Amino acid sequence: MNWDQIKGQWSQLKGEVQAQWGKLTDDEVIQAGGDREKLAGIIQERYGVAKEEARDQIDKWAKKH
Incomplete structure (x- = not known):
């Protein structure tokens, strides 16, 4: 799945994102809004990577979806 598809289906994928990165809050996942760079920044901050x-x-x- 490419990022245009992910962004378009973000509301359906939010639960899977939270299952993968359990430390992310609902607000953080909503804030990412399917934007790869925003999500990377949030994961970087939350997980210290x-x-x-x-x-x-x-x-x-993304390759799994």
Whole structure:
């Protein structure tokens, strides 16, 4: 699934995002709004990982969907 599709289906995917990254709050997931870079920044901040690591995690998650 590409990011245009993910962004379009964000409301359906929010639960799966929270299942993958359980430390994210509802507000943070809503704030990301399907934007890969926003989501990476939130994951980076919440989990204390490098931005590239957050992007890698997101890409692996996206490949499953």
